[in-house]
Amino acid sequence: MALRTGRPRGAARRRPTMAERADRYELYERAVHDPVAEVDFIRSTYAALRGHRPLVFREDFSGPASAACEWARRGPQCRAFGVDIDAAVLDWGRRHRLSRLRPAARERVRLVHADVLEARTPHADVVAALNFSYWVFRDRATLLRYFRSVHGALRRDGLLVLDAFGGYEASREMEEHTRFRHFTYVWDQAEFRPVTGEITCHIHFRFPDRSRIDRAFTYEWRLWTLPELRELLAEAGFSRATVYWEGDDGDGGGNGEFTPEAAGDADAGWIAYLVAEK
Numbered sequence: 001m002a003l004r005t006g007r008p009r010g011a012a013r014r015r016p017t018m019a020e021r022a023d024r025y026e027l028y029e030r031a032v033h034d035p036v037a038e039v040d041f042i043r044s045t046y047a048a049l050r051g052h053r054p055l056v057f058r059e060d061f062s063g064p065a066s067a068a069c070e071w072a073r074r075g076p077q078c079r080a081f082g083v084d085i086d087a088a089v090l091d092w093g094r095r096h097r098l099s100r101l102r103p104a105a106r107e108r109v110r111l112v113h114a115d116v117l118e119a120r121t122p123h124a125d126v127v128a129a130l131n132f133s134y135w136v137f138r139d140r141a142t143l144l145r146y147f148r149s150v151h152g153a154l155r156r157d158g159l160l161v162l163d164a165f166g167g168y169e170a171s172r173e174m175e176e177h178t179r180f181r182h183f184t185y186v187w188d189q190a191e192f193r194p195v196t197g198e199i200t201c202h203i204h205f206r207f208p209d210r211s212r213i214d215r216a217f218t219y220e221w222r223l224w225t226l227p228e229l230r231e232l233l234a235e236a237g238f239s240r241a242t243v244y245w246e247g248d249d250g251d252g253g254g255n256g257e258f259t260p261e262a263a264g265d266a267d268a269g270w271i272a273y274l275v276a277e278k
């Protein structure tokens, strides 16, 4: 009796392509996310501003909650919350990130399936919204509502940590290709609309066997400027919002060191942190 394989008799077994075997969340994290550097920056900045260590952290737009997991690794008193609206990415984080923690650290991370505008969590020392995720709020009223809700979710001396990108290349419609060991990461600024400030970006992945994942992720954002953000943070009740600008590596790139800056440089493309104090 013939085995029922679902394959026509005589058909050759096709090897799955690299794209078919890839995990888009894993590729995203390898290409654009450095939770160790993020948590280092947040903890040292908090200690410098407040004179003591932060304990409770909320990662908004957390995706798989990698930064929340990194936070929990930093000590037995370090508790973290990861808030995301997408149950599938939280589930991926539970299976691939929380599972890597020791049981005691895992106990200190809680994933919250919610819209960040509605999330209710215990008061935090730090709330972070990174990789520009809060740019999903494309009008002033909604972004102000978000900043106000974070203000209410922070302890008395809490911080909101954001990041932003800009420079004259930020509104250019273009692709940037970065090679990694087994794939190429493509950042695609597909469309920018000057009248609304809205930008559509995609992430694609390409593989050495010529397979690809097009539009692995798509973002419909507003390209907010630093002065707009600082004014909104003040309106939401934050007492001060400081821009931390990246230092120069001497070769036209950033060196990963961020320091307070009042003016900045007219770089083609920059990334900065914005730290708002309650």
Ligand SMILES: C[S@@+](CC[C@H](N)C(=O)[O-])C[C@H]1O[C@@H](n2cnc3c(N)ncnc32)[C@H](O)[C@@H]1O
Pocket: 032, 033, 060, 061, 062, 063, 064, 083, 084, 085, 086, 089, 114, 115, 116, 117, 130, 131, 133, 136
């Ligand atoms: C670019 S990923 C950020 C992942 C990771 N935190 C990082 O820094 O790279 C954006 C995430 O925001 C989530 N998201 C979008 N709108 C949201 C909202 N209103 N509330 C909560 N999460 C939201 C998406 O589900 C997605 O996982």
